[in-house]
Amino acid sequence: xxxxxxxxxxxxxxxxxxxxxxxxxxxxxxxxxxxxxxxxxxxxxxxxxxxxxxxxxxxxxxxxxxxxxxxxxxxxxxxxxxxxxxxxxxxxxxxxxxx
Amino acid sequence: xxxxxxxxxxxxxxxxxxxxxxxxxxxxxxxxxxxxxxxxxxxxxxxxxxxxxxxxxxxxxxxxxxxxxxxxxxxxxxxxxxxxxxxxxxxxxxxxxxxxxxxxxxxxxxxxxxxxxxxxxxxxxxxxxxxxxxxxxxxxxxxxxxxxxxxxxxxxxxxxxxxxxxxxxxxxxxxxxxxxxxxxxxxxxxxxxxxxxxxxxxxxxxxxxxxxxxxxxxxxxxxxxxxxxxxxxxxxxxxxxxxxxxxxxxxxxxxxxxxxxxxxxxxxxxxxxxxxxxxxxxxxxxxxxxxxxxxxxxxxxxxxxxxxxxxxxxxxxxxxxxxxxxxxxxxxxxxxxxxxxxxxxxxxxxxxxxxxxxxxxxxxxxxxxxxxxxxxxxxxxxxxxxxxxxxxxxxxxxxxxxxxxxxxxxxxxxxxxxxxxxxxxxxxxxxxxxxxxxxxxxxxxxxxxxxxxxxxxxxxxxxxxxxxxxxxxxxxxxxxxxxxxxxxxxxxxxxxxxxxxxxxxxxxxxxxxxxxxxxxxxxxxxxxxxxxxxxxxxxxxxxxxxxxxxxxxxxxxxxxxxxxxxxxxxxxxxxxxxxxxxxxxxxxxxxxxxxxxxxxxxxxxxxxxxxxxxxxxxxxxxxxxxxxxxxxxxxxx
Numbered sequence: 001x002x003x004x005x006x007x008x009x010x011x012x013x014x015x016x017x018x019x020x021x022x023x024x025x026x027x028x029x030x031x032x033x034x035x036x037x038x039x040x041x042x043x044x045x046x047x048x049x050x051x052x053x054x055x056x057x058x059x060x061x062x063x064x065x066x067x068x069x070x071x072x073x074x075x076x077x078x079x080x081x082x083x084x085x086x087x088x089x090x091x092x093x094x095x096x097x098x099x
Numbered sequence: 100x101x102x103x104x105x106x107x108x109x110x111x112x113x114x115x116x117x118x119x120x121x122x123x124x125x126x127x128x129x130x131x132x133x134x135x136x137x138x139x140x141x142x143x144x145x146x147x148x149x150x151x152x153x154x155x156x157x158x159x160x161x162x163x164x165x166x167x168x169x170x171x172x173x174x175x176x177x178x179x180x181x182x183x184x185x186x187x188x189x190x191x192x193x194x195x196x197x198x199x200x201x202x203x204x205x206x207x208x209x210x211x212x213x214x215x216x217x218x219x220x221x222x223x224x225x226x227x228x229x230x231x232x233x234x235x236x237x238x239x240x241x242x243x244x245x246x247x248x249x250x251x252x253x254x255x256x257x258x259x260x261x262x263x264x265x266x267x268x269x270x271x272x273x274x275x276x277x278x279x280x281x282x283x284x285x286x287x288x289x290x291x292x293x294x295x296x297x298x299x300x301x302x303x304x305x306x307x308x309x310x311x312x313x314x315x316x317x318x319x320x321x322x323x324x325x326x327x328x329x330x331x332x333x334x335x336x337x338x339x340x341x342x343x344x345x346x347x348x349x350x351x352x353x354x355x356x357x358x359x360x361x362x363x364x365x366x367x368x369x370x371x372x373x374x375x376x377x378x379x380x381x382x383x384x385x386x387x388x389x390x391x392x393x394x395x396x397x398x399x400x401x402x403x404x405x406x407x408x409x410x411x412x413x414x415x416x417x418x419x420x421x422x423x424x425x426x427x428x429x430x431x432x433x434x435x436x437x438x439x440x441x442x443x444x445x446x447x448x449x450x451x452x453x454x455x456x457x458x459x460x461x462x463x464x465x466x467x468x469x470x471x472x473x474x475x476x477x478x479x480x481x482x483x484x485x486x487x488x489x490x491x492x493x494x495x496x497x498x499x500x501x502x503x504x505x506x507x508x509x510x511x512x513x514x515x516x517x518x519x520x521x522x523x524x525x526x527x528x529x530x531x532x533x534x535x536x537x538x539x540x541x542x543x544x545x546x547x548x549x550x551x552x553x554x555x556x557x558x559x560x561x562x563x564x565x566x567x568x569x570x571x572x573x574x575x576x577x578x579x580x581x582x583x584x585x586x587x588x589x590x591x592x593x594x595x596x597x598x599x600x601x602x603x604x605x606x607x608x609x610x611x612x613x614x615x616x617x618x619x620x621x622x623x624x625x626x627x628x629x630x631x632x633x634x635x636x637x638x639x640x641x642x643x644x645x646x647x648x649x650x651x652x653x654x655x656x657x658x659x660x661x662x663x664x665x666x667x668x669x670x671x672x673x674x675x676x677x678x679x680x681x682x683x684x685x686x687x688x689x690x691x692x693x694x695x696x697x698x699x700x701x702x703x704x705x706x707x708x709x710x711x712x713x714x715x716x717x718x719x720x721x722x723x724x725x726x727x728x729x730x731x732x733x734x735x736x
Binding site (some may be wrong): 018021022023025030091092094095096 | 460709710711712715716719
């Protein structure tokens with residue numbers, strides 16, 4: 001199978017994630033969109049590693065996974081805290097920093 | 100001189116300075132005894148001076164010049180300035196004049212200021228003045244002299260505006276201070292030129308190498324020194340402050356604005372003699388300034404009805420004589436200082452007499468409201484009369500010896516100069532006789548004009564207390580005998596020779612007997628006219644209509660108008676246009692820039708909507724732009 005197909009898949013997944021982030025209001029779903037984008041990136045990195053016969057991309061993918069795991073923990077904690085404080089899971093309700 | 104005596108020199112400055120510091124720091128707690136502390140400090144200074152003088156008189160003329168250094172003041176590589184004191188006949192003459200007349204005036208002030216609740220502060224300033232003046236004359240370099248120079252300016256400012264609860268007094272103090280600043284700039288520029296040319300500021304180096312220096316430079320330095328002298332000594336064109344300075348208490352006018360501080364300019368020029376001799380053009384300008392001022396002051400003095408302002412105009416005129424003498428070169432230096440000393444005595448005496456008259460007349464200064472006071476104030480009348488005869492130059496009073504020498508010296512020389520300077524000095528003597536006689540007759544002779552008009556019954560003129568009388572008597576004795584005592588055998592000229600150098604006697608263009616008799620004739624004529632107008636004729640209590648010259652002289656020959664038109668208004672216009680330019684060009688530029696940054700910020704603030712998804716969209720858009728740029732660069736490369 002052509003390796004570029006993996007890249008196409010990664011692009012599609014990234015676009016899906018980005019669309020989710022931009023269009024959905026539910027924080028949990030937005031969060032899932034971000035995860036999707038991260039994993040699309042991972043897929044692209046691994047594919048490039050195979051294409052160039054170099055493991056740098058794979059190592060980088062591991063780093064992204066580790067960071068993503070940490071980010072999930074922190075992110076979910078923040079979401080839960082905000083939900084408790086504001087009784088809402090909508091990203092649009094979190095706008096205290098606006099001008 | 101012995102080293103012990105030399106080591107006393109700093110104490111001449113330190114003693115009154117300590118007095119001033121104590122009086123100012125201890126404050127109101129010293130109100131009850133503060134004035135006596137001031138007198139004590141001044142007397143102690145005089146005694147120290149006397150010890151040094153006696154020691155100096157005991158050695159040969161060549162050994163009378165000595166310097167003693169307390170330490171290094173400024174040490175900047177090749178340039179060093181010492182805290183050095185120069186003891187020589189010239190500085191000792193000033194030390195004795197300042198401390199002796201100063202002490203007398205301290206004593207006088209104890210009584211004169213007895214009703215003033217700030218008498219202690221007054222004595223602190225007087226002490227400060229004595230310290231600064233002695234520093235001025237004792238310094239062995241121009242920079243230390245400048246410290247004293249500024250110190251006397253400060254004391255003068257503080258004392259002119261001593262009664263600063265009255266606005267005109269405060270304004271007069273400010274005027275004196277500002278006009279003196281103009282002169283001080285001259286001294287600063289002169290010092291910069293010296294530093295650039297000679298690399299040092301001490302008298303020894305500067306005056307020693309003046310002869311070899313470029314004449315253009317020495318002329319510039321000489322003119323700058325003259326500017327400084329004009330500021331301090333109230334000479335044209337910086338003369339306008341002296342009349343207003345009479346706003347200060349009368350003892351101040353006597354000590355600072357007649358006997359000592361205003362003569363500092365003459366001291367500066369005589370001290371810088373070798374420098375001026377290396378610059379004949381500057382020397383000529385000095386003489387011209389002196390001649391002009393002596394006539395200017397004399398003319399103004401003829402029309403003043405304010406007794407203190409008439410005396411101030413006279414001071415200006417007499418210092419004009421000294422400047423004229425100082426501008427005549429080594430032949431004149433000794434006579435300039437001689438006249439300075441005798442003038443210090445009789446003018447201080449006249450001022451103290453004026454203070455005594457004011458004391459009797461409830462601080463009235465209008466001579467048109469005086470008259471017939473001789474019988475009521477006999478001691479004042481006699482002491483002022485002796486001072487009057489002295490300033491007229493009647494033999495054998497002291498003014499005769501000093502002023503006559505200056506007139507004779509003014510006639511020495513070649514070309515047009517002796518005729519012009521000599522005539523000016525001669526005319527000045529005649530006018531002096533007129534206005535001083537006018538002052539004397541208006542005050543002591545004629546009708547008792549203070550009995551006319553309102554409040555006359557309340558006036559009971561009485562003689563001043565002993566503390567005021569005795570200083571006047573002592574000064575009057577000086578006015579009588581000092582000239583003869585110092586002139587006998589040219590004693591004073593020889594005394595100053597270590598500093599001024601030996602000057603060969605030169606014959607004037609006119610025979611001396613003719614000059615002397617012309618002078619005396621003019622003096623008698625001037626006095627006689629004044630006698631007819633102010634002792635015999637009735638003196639109106641309000642200024643009568645008068646010809647244009649008299650009207651101009653009443654307002655100081657329009658000196659304030661000239662200053663306002665030539666300096667003040669253009670200066671104000673300049674500052675206003677500077678402010679305008681600053682606002683429209685400089686400020687507008689920066690304010691515009693700041694406004695632009697502010698508007699940019701406001702616009703950017705609009706992007707902070709608070710919606711996380713919008714931020715995400717912007718981030719994504721930015722990512723897209725970056726990718727696009729990279730792609731474009733990659734394909735182009």
